[in-house]
Amino acid sequence: MxxxxxxxxxxxxxxxxxxxxxxxxxxxxxxxxxxxxxxxxxxxxxxxxxxxxxxxxxxxxxxxxxxxxxxxxxxxxxxxxxxxxxxxxxxxxxxxxxxxxxxxxxxxxxxxxxxxxxxxxxxxxxxxxxxxxxxxxxxxxxxFKGKEFDARKADKRPFSRPIALPPRIARAMVNLTRATREVLDPFMGTGGMLIEAGLMGLKVYGIDIREDMVEGAKINLEYYGVKDYVVKVGDATRIREAFPGKTFEAIATDPPYGTSTTLPMDRDELYKRALESMYEVLEGYLSIAFPADFDAVEVAESIGFKVLERFYQRVHSSLSRYFYVMRV
CATH class of the missing domain: 3.30.2130.30 (VC0802-like)
Structure with missing residues (x-):
């Protein structure tokens, strides 16, 4: 026991x-x-x-x-x-x-x-x-001492951006995928999800549409001793183009919550296309976060995902989100 x-x-x-x-x-x-x-x-x-x-x-x-x-x-x-x-x-x-x-x-x-x-x-x-x-x-x-996770917070990384999941939550999201070999983050940003997965011994893959983020994620992964990684510039709505012929055991990701002024397309359309792209390359579980005002269950199930669990978090007065666990 x-x-x-x-x-x-x-x-x-x-x-x-x-x-x-x-x-x-x-x-x-x-x-x-x-x-x-x-x-x-x-x-x-x-x-x-x-x-x-x-x-x-x-x-x-x-x-x-x-x-x-x-x-x-x-x-x-x-x-x-x-x-x-x-x-x-x-x-x-x-x-x-x-x-x-x-x-x-x-x-x-x-x-x-x-x-x-x-x-x-x-x-x-x-x-x-x-x-x-x-x-x-x-x-x-x-x-599990807090200082171990605090050392990997966004502001402690050599390449830093203010908006990033806390390391404990990122790690939990990876674990919810039941990954034993590898994990993909198609919205990797500065690489926080990949750092946690890599420190657990998983091979990590990541893409981001911005080249500066990709280079920054590489710096962060190396800084924390993660060596088994593949990261590149790529579009989360076209994952197959970034990794031709590759499928993934698990995906864990935290898409951006921005508005149409900061995203490449309408936010809900971006989420739908990204979910479709993930469904094409995923073998097992997806762990993903969305703002609470996005109807992820209806969209994901229309694509073919089975939505298994969701967990609510109020981040601050203007942002609440759900963490979802889905499976193909």
Missing amino acids: FYVEILGMIPEMAKAEVQALAELGRGGVLGSDYLLVYGRAENIDALSRLGLAHEYGILVGSFESIEDLIEYSEGVEWRKLISGTFAVRKERMLNCSYEVENIDKRVGAIINSQGLKVNLSKPDTIVRIYCGRKLWLGIRIRE
């Missing part, structure tokens, strides 16, 4: 990302308790790609009383789960329905009594207790 503590910014999208990666690990999500998502997977390492998450780990158990958690903890052979020193850390979620003030100390004392050494400042292993509708006990495998 695994657990994931997801971010609260777009929780339904975060849960869907966990499900997508759990599927890659030959498993799936079984349920959630506020921002804790849990499930099974044969290969839990698939979750190491997560974007919209604080951490993930091994789920030891769930309990409906503090007494049950303590009794269970007393019967666990902690030496089989803990490597080196340890610390127990608890998390009160907003729906916490138990009094857990000293529960971390009580569980820590049980583990310590088995001969394992406590280190509160720099432990080798973190034992986690989450309080929600139930009590959850786990062993952290990986924490």
